[in-house]
Amino acid sequence: MFIKINGKSLKISEETTLGAFLADNNINSRKVVIELNRDIIRETSLDKVIIKENDTIEILSLVGGG
């Protein structure tokens, strides 16, 4: 199935939770904030939320800024 991550289409093979997806991609969930279809997902819920077909996910972190 296809999902959209940070504006790019991505094919993932199987149904997975957000938490597992982050772990698979070596993303430290404590240093990012996740938006799933415009809703902010709390860190404690990451393992409960299952990614579905056509989901739009934003993964954001802090960078330098003025």
Place this chain on the structure above:
Amino acid sequence: MEDTLIIAGHKINSRFLLGTGKFSSNEIMKESIKNSETHILTVALRRIDMDSKDENIMDYIPDNRIVMTNTSGARNSDEAIRIARLARQLGCGDWIKIEVISDNKYLLPDNAETIKATEILAKEGFIVMPYFNPDLADAARLRDAGAASIMPLGAPIGTNKGLCAKEMIRILIEEIELPVIVDAGIGRPSQAAEAMELGADAVLVNTAVAGADNPPLMAKAFSLAVKAGRCSYLSGPGAVKETAQASSPLTGFLR
């Protein structure tokens, strides 16, 4: 002499706020932060690059500093509000710098959208620090909307042109009871000192430090300049003496 900047009830130990963008490396940024003695740092929120995961900026920021996320990238109030809520979720606390820019040519802020975002975020408990184009009526609106300070630009962002808006900022300092922090446009420590001498409560600088040949040294220069300007303001500079007047044409009738 006790002279502490207080924003939203928080004692702020330095009147020099530093932006963390555009540094050539995180190590240089870290060294610059140290030299700046700053208490409030600004950061931005961005999509992570899935392919090359950068080091995390937070690893280079000392623990005892206030990290204030800006809403850069927001083109309207809704986007600014969205970024603010995301930043809070990241555990950055409640400090948010509202920056709404819909003008890609000069990168000037959109005051109307900034006021809208300020009102909503202040109600949600954020400590809102709006960056805006210095306008007295809008400053009053920001104050009424619940801003914790106001951050007028000195000159268009990144231009290093200094206090182009000096007259307007002077009026804001006189009329608005909130802390006034000059943000954007300050290119040299002398300009930061000038803003502080004028009576600004603090200045926020990024480009001028990050873009210097030696950013840590420039951070130190700014830190000193801000302190010098503040001392000058507090000490009440003497007046330039009037030149001697031999004749009295305007008040001669009183003789």
Place this chain on the structure above:
Amino acid sequence: MSFYDIGKSHAQFDFDGFFKEVKDKDVFRALSKETLDEKDFLALLSGKAQGHIEAMAKKSHEVILKNFGKVVYLYSPLYLGNFCDNECVYCGFKNGNDIARKKLTFDELRKEAEIIAETGIRHILILTGESRGETPVSYIKDSVSILKKYFTSISIEVYSMSIEEYSILIAAGVDGIALYQETYDENLYKAVHPKGPKRNYLYRLDAPERACAAGMRSVSIGALLGLSDFKKETFFSGLHAAYLQNKYPGIEISVSLPRLCPQAGGFSPKSKIADADFVRMMLALRLFLPRVGINISTREKNDFRKNLIGLGVTRMSAGSQTEVGGYSSPKESEGQFFTADKSSVKEVKEMIYAKGYQPIMKDWQEI
């Protein structure tokens, strides 16, 4: 909050001590600043500033040119009636004075208006004593309806009113109010207003603000200089004006500097104000409040008024008759005060032109 709280906050301030301590450098500092704070204002009011009067005058001249240009606004006063329930010790119209009492009939009012309008004056200031029985709000309102045909701007200098009453008069065509506190010293106020409704200090003090709240276009305040230390009175007049300017930025605030002069009843001023002191008060006020209007009436002599043009004054009365019905039949009753400048409107205009300024007879008209 009312201006009363600001006045109260200065109750413990040692004015005399401060005035005594002012140094030349304090005056220089005040003169070099773009925006003066209260301490700067006080420094310029102090006797020390007299030595720098020319520098003050030069700066005031720059300030007034920048803010007002080379113009002087003219108006004439029109007394509707001199019935009064008050006993203000300094006033010719006080209740206990044995003078002919009168109020204009509407026919007489038209006659007065015609004569004034013929001089070219379009801004009129109507006055009454404080007699809600003889000259009630309804009478003033009806008078305004008549005067609207002759004048484009009508101001009132009458008794203190409620917001509702001011609103009624604004709806009828009044756009300005002059209401003088006389003195900002509450104890002295009680002493010089022994009887009558005006004795209520707070009600009078808040009246200009009620006029602002009602939506008056211009509001003029001031103290009667000569009742007490004129420096303090000018200071509080300035503070009061600043308070109103800040709170009601859309309203044009003016300060009058009436110097106490002889009138029927023979009250003599407690503190005599020399011309030089008077000019210093005006200049200090001009520098403290660059945008405020400053009004000098015909209480002052023609020559003296001429010298003040370009130094701070923005408005002058002209051709003033301070008796009720004085324009159509001079000397019918006693005037409220002695007018020192007896020049006609034409003469005042010529005097202003001679100074290189333009007399403005009509500043604006509501459309």
